[in-house]
Amino acid sequence: MSTASARRTNTSRAPSFPFDERDLDRFRELQQLSYACAQRVGDWLGPGITERQAAARLRRELVSEGVQDFFHVPFAWFGDRSAFRHFRTPLQFFPTGRRLEEGMPYVLDCAPVVDGYTADIGYAGKIGDNPIWEKIAFDLREYRELIVREVKARKPLAEVYASVDALIVRHGYDNRHRRYPGRVIGHQVTRMESRLPAGVTVFGFGARTLQTLGRELVSEPLHGRFPLWAGGRLSRHAPTPGLWAVEPHIGFRDVGVKFEELLVVTEDDAYWLDDDLPHVRRWEEGR
Incomplete structure (x- = not known):
């Protein structure tokens, strides 16, 4: 379906951009904080450390920086689990006793909440040498450029x-x-507003997250939109103005690499919230 036909089939009026500059600053600060905590954990990682230990360390780092709640609990995936090999159920996403070994890739994923503001980030790395990881990590740059270009075109x-x-x-x-x-x-x-207690999680997601997401899953389709972005019928609409956490995750054999960061979508534009991020700096240094 073309952009024009999507607009013809969706007669609902598109919402206006819901955040001001102060809001964007708060989202940006939290995203920076999230990546800083993930980098510290990445620097600490070494052979023998388990996924559970890494996820727990990431949570402690975030809480020590003032994080009050989580969109979802921190995750850590090592080795072939970074590429989700043999994943069949949602329970397999939770950290395990898998231990890091020399040459292994890893992915850390966290989604902290402070004062209702949310960041959702993915940080990928490796222990020692891994040429396949290096190649995939550099190629991810094309996906970041492609996504913002096509969203900006209102596809x-x-x-x-x-x-x-x-x-x-x-x-x-x-x-x-x-x-x-x-x-x-x-x-x-979105900026979460809920009377539910902070810090309570259900199946890995914050209780406030589930309440907010539940409302959106009911209300957004009434306007021809959907808060989850996939490849099916429910995503055949123009980009909804607001903030989107975007996470292209690619793999080759037992190596998985991703980034996740916030994309700003306005009524007529799109741009990444921040370019001062570890994966972007790595690409620039690799020129």
């Missing part, structure tokens, strides 16, 4: 998803974000 989200799939095929990699619940590559991020 339906399902079409952007298909473009990412096509690039994965051209590179000879595997789409690993298909393994996420709902096969999502991203989801909307």
